[in-house]
Amino acid sequence: MSQSSQLEVQGVTLTFGGINALTDVSLTVPPGEIVSIIGPNGAGKTSLLNCISGFYHPTRGRITFGHHDLSRAAPNVVTGYGIARAFQNLELFRGLSVVENMLLARHTHLRYGLLSSLAFYGRASRQEAENRAYVERVIDFMELEQHRSHPVGTLAYGIQKRVEVARALTLAPKLLLLDEPMAGMNVEEKEDMVRFILDIQREQGITVVLIEHDMGVVMDISDRVYVLDFGQLIAGGRPEVVSADPRVIEAYTGVAEEKQAVGV
Numbered sequence: 040m041s042q043s044s045q046l047e048v049q050g051v052t053l054t055f056g057g058i059n060a061l062t063d064v065s066l067t068v069p070p071g072e073i074v075s076i077i078g079p080n081g082a083g084k085t086s087l088l089n090c091i092s093g094f095y096h097p098t099r100g101r102i103t104f105g106h107h108d109l110s111r112a113a114p115n116v117v118t119g120y121g122i123a124r125a126f127q128n129l130e131l132f133r134g135l136s137v138v139e140n141m142l143l144a145r146h147t148h149l150r151y152g153l154l155s156s157l158a159f160y161g162r163a164s165r166q167e168a169e170n171r172a173y174v175e176r177v178i179d180f181m182e183l184e185q186h187r188s189h190p191v192g193t194l195a196y197g198i199q200k201r202v203e204v205a206r207a208l209t210l211a212p213k214l215l216l217l218d219e220p221m222a223g224m225n226v227e228e229k230e231d232m233v234r235f236i237l238d239i240q241r242e243q244g245i246t247v248v249l250i251e252h253d254m255g256v257v258m259d260i261s262d263r264v265y266v267l268d269f270g271q272l273i274a275g276g277r278p279e280v281v282s283a284d285p286r287v288i289e290a291y292t293g294v295a296e297e298k299q300a301v302g303v
């Protein structure tokens with residue numbers, strides 16, 4: 040089990056050309072939880088994930104992970120703090136096999152400097168063996184054995200999404216950011232992904248931040264749900280509380296009076 044830290048987003052505003060993609064967003068992701076960020080299209084979910092993972096820097100506000108300040112950190116630095124991300128548009132090399140993609144990800148992010156590799160050849164080769172062993176464990180955990188040698192581009196889309204999550208796991212994260220891991224999947228593939236996400240949390244002890252449009256899934260597996268609408272946080276808390284919140288129902292349906300709970 041990995042030791043984890045709390046993620047804190049404090050008063051984050053993100054402005055593009057005078058328009059706020061995020062306005063004064065504050066939320067907490069406690070270690071060990073599955074926390075979902077939901078909201079209608081264009082609500083700012085991916086922008087928030089980009090701020091956490093260092094692709095964007097907040098215009099105002101602060102993001103911390105334990106004692107690390109992420110607000111101005113570059114993506115590779117954020118990865119070094121133990122935060123990995125699985126991308127909505129897969130970040131995989133389609134011509135390379137599953138195992139090659141995973142080894143490459145681990146090498147790229149956890150590489151030894153050239154000098155230290157030359158000076159400490161033994162240590163570098165020991166590291167290489169450890170990398171391979173780690174990747175094998177992730178392949179086993181994500182049930183990718185039968186696909187390991189296949190070029191990623193030849194795999195079914197649902198399997199490619201699973202490889203993308205596996206790629207992120209090879210970085211041994213404490214916190215895993217998942218941007219719509221179930222988008223475009225059929226029911227069976229979704230059920231598999233749900234099982235993997237729960238195992239990632241329960242067996243690996245990894246904290247998960249999830250962006251997902253399937254409300255049934257979100258309400259089922261989340262410990263906590265935050266709702267963005269037009270860049271503002273309009274609700275946050277336990278799924279059953281959030282799904283009954285009139286502001287959330289209105290954001291989704293535009294009709295608060297109907298009092299139909301979201302996702303149920």
Ligand SMILES: Nc1ncnc2c1ncn2[C@@H]1O[C@H](COP(=O)(O)OP(=O)(O)OP(=O)(O)O)[C@@H](O)[C@H]1O
Nearest residue numbers: 055059060061078079080081082083084085086087
């Ligand atoms: N690089 C950018 N430059 C300009 N505007 C941007 C940029 N990235 C995001 N935005 C704007 O910020 C707002 C929030 O977009 P974002 O992609 O974060 O929403 P989202 O909730 O993830 O939407 P979806 O569910 O459709 O993925 C949108 O109005 C979008 O056009």
